Amino acid sequence: MSGSCLFVQPIRATTLPLSKHLIPKQLTRHSTTTKINLITSFSLYKPIYLTRCCSKDPFVAVDDNKYVNKQVISLTPRLYDYVLSNVREPQVLRELREETAKLHGSKMQVSPDQAQLLAMLVQILGANRCLEIGVYTGYSSLAVALALPESGRLVACERDDKALEVARRFYERAGVLHKVVIKHGLAIDTLNSLLSNGEEGTYDFAFIDAEKNMYMEYFELLLKLVRVGGVIVVDNVLWYGRVADPLVNDSKTVSIRNFNRAVFEDERVSISLVPIGDGMTICRKR
Numbered sequence: 001m002s003g004s005c006l007f008v009q010p011i012r013a014t015t016l017p018l019s020k021h022l023i024p025k026q027l028t029r030h031s032t033t034t035k036i037n038l039i040t041s042f043s044l045y046k047p048i049y050l051t052r053c054c055s056k057d058p059f060v061a062v063d064d065n066k067y068v069n070k071q072v073i074s075l076t077p078r079l080y081d082y083v084l085s086n087v088r089e090p091q092v093l094r095e096l097r098e099e100t101a102k103l104h105g106s107k108m109q110v111s112p113d114q115a116q117l118l119a120m121l122v123q124i125l126g127a128n129r130c131l132e133i134g135v136y137t138g139y140s141s142l143a144v145a146l147a148l149p150e151s152g153r154l155v156a157c158e159r160d161d162k163a164l165e166v167a168r169r170f171y172e173r174a175g176v177l178h179k180v181v182i183k184h185g186l187a188i189d190t191l192n193s194l195l196s197n198g199e200e201g202t203y204d205f206a207f208i209d210a211e212k213n214m215y216m217e218y219f220e221l222l223l224k225l226v227r228v229g230g231v232i233v234v235d236n237v238l239w240y241g242r243v244a245d246p247l248v249n250d251s252k253t254v255s256i257r258n259f260n261r262a263v264f265e266d267e268r269v270s271i272s273l274v275p276i277g278d279g280m281t282i283c284r285k286r
């Protein structure tokens with residue numbers, strides 16, 4: 001069946017797990033295992049696309065022809081397990097993730113594969129001065145701090161003091177507290193004060209992961225703070241897939257959709273939208 005494609009329209013589901021009535025008619029001739037393997041399991045928006053009718057194939061893909069015969073895979077739970085089994089997550093990050101899992105809002109933190117990508121970017125850049133907007137309990141910032149050299153600095157902006165307590169404890173446990181400058185307060189105020197301090201063009205790397213309807217404002221300030229050749233990574237640019245759904249028009253979705261369009265058209269940066277986690281755009285300042 002290689003190359004052939006059965007394309008099933010996306011369905012919407014708020015609570016899945018799989019139940020018989022959610023399995024499209026087109027799949028009824030396949031075994032349950034096959035159906036389960038063919039159905040993705042993202043929690044809010046569950047597209048069902050498939051190309052190969054073989055239960056051993058762990059992937060689904062969008063329409064071949066439209067994408068010049070390129071097989072564009074989408075993660076199934078099994079394939080994502082495989083991805084995660086190939087992530088080298090430091091022990092201290094795993095402990096932080098496990099502790100955070102018990103907290104309200106734990107789904108806000110980046111995934112281990114995303115954190116590894118952030119750390120990799122910091123290392124590739126040879127970054128020394130970094131910024132993070134939206135720390136929560138510190139998972140992504142700890143990954144960045146661990147990747148920084150001893151002389152490196154990460155300015156970590158967060159308004160929630162309870163979450164920061166956890167972050168600080170884990171920076172300490174990981175032996176990187178000396179690399180992190182914690183800024184408790186509204187991120188916009190912190191960024192403006194760094195600019196007033198004459199720090200324009202002095203940062204190598206920044207990560208945006210806070211209020212979705214403030215992305216444009218964060219981005220503009222960070223473009224000033226980051227040097228030419230520096231990188232700004234923006235999280236949640238796919239927003240559970242809602243950005244691609246014309247029927248979803250709540251304020252956060254619209255903000256992110258507008259942000260994505262603005263960045264796409266912005267000649268001041270080179271960009272790459274990476275479909276990892278909830279989607280990350282990597283922007284390099286020209």
Ligand SMILES: C[S@@+](CC[C@H](N)C(=O)[O-])C[C@H]1O[C@@H](n2cnc3c(N)ncnc32)[C@H](O)[C@@H]1O
Nearest residue numbers: 108109110134136139140158159186187210211
């Ligand atoms: C998605 S979470 C960050 C997750 C974190 N990057 C991680 O991977 O663990 C967003 C965080 O941004 C913080 N936040 C939201 N708006 C903010 C603002 N205006 N200034 C500072 N922090 C803000 C929230 O309190 C929340 O902890």
